[in-house]
Amino acid sequence: MIYTSLVLLPSLAVILAQPLLEPSGCPEPYGVQTYPHPELCDQFYKCTNGSLSLEQCENGLLYDGHGNAHNHCNYYWGVDCGNRKADLVPINNGPCEFKYGLYAESAACSTNYLKCADGYPYLEPCEPGLAYDDRTHKCNWPDELLDIGCNSEAIIGFKCPESVDPHSVAAKFWPYPRFPVPGDKGRLITCVNGYPRLNTCGDGKQFDEASLTCLGPEDYKK
Known part of the structure; x- marks a missing residue:
């Protein structure tokens, strides 16, 4: 069982051992904090401005304290429950095996x-x-x-060439030559093992066809 949170939060440990939850059991008086249930992976405790409540993850979700697919819970396949038990019952509603x-x-x-x-x-x-x-x-x-x-x-609308001009800029990046995307300055095509991959420059940068690299405004000032 996972008792890490109980060691770090002694006041909460007392509350978790009691059948009834008392609002005074939260270690922090303000904000929202969540803590794992010691035995169940589909339930957790939530403190909201000092008020403690027992929460239930929706169908298909479990609690691990990381991320938030919905209401502090994550998709079950991404959660390591350890020894905590999980109640996962599919609903099989059309394409949805679980509600989430x-x-x-x-x-x-x-x-x-x-x-x-x-x-x-x-x-x-x-x-x-x-x-x-x-x-x-x-x-x-x-x-x-x-x-x-x-x-x-x-999917990408591009076929990678079997070779490139050895004197071209693209040859500098071989065996992963780069190519521009017509009409799209924010992306480039990189060939990997003969297959095209669409990459995004990001961070406000644009693809420079002369250098085949992504450049930002600061690069043009040099």
Whole structure:
């Protein structure tokens, strides 16, 4: 069982041992703090401005004190419960196995995924150039999902050349040559093992076709 929070919070430990929760059991008088239940992974204690309450994670969610998919709880597959018990009963409502979760749109390759909230599926897009990976519950490079039929060339709209001019700027980055994205200064294409990957410059930077690098305003002042 996990008793770390009980050692750090002696006043809370007394309250957790009692059948009834007393508002005076919170160690902090202001703000919102959460603490794990010593035995159950789908429940936790929440202190709100000194008021202590026992909270229940929604179906498909568990508590670990990190992140917040919904009401301080996370998707069950991302939580290590240790010895705490978890009550996970699927609802199997259409594509939603649980009331809260992330699921593939279909068995085929897709640049979208389903995000179930309160039992209702919502279609969510991956970042441009990515496809949903049901094994990791995240969007991934299409060339990492060849087994489900992903075609990175079709998704990104670019075919990597087998070779580049040895005197070109792209040759400097070989075996991962870079190329511009027509009409999009904020992104670039990098070829990895012959497959195109769409990368974002980020941080307000733009792709410079002359150097094939992402540059910010400060770089142009030099």
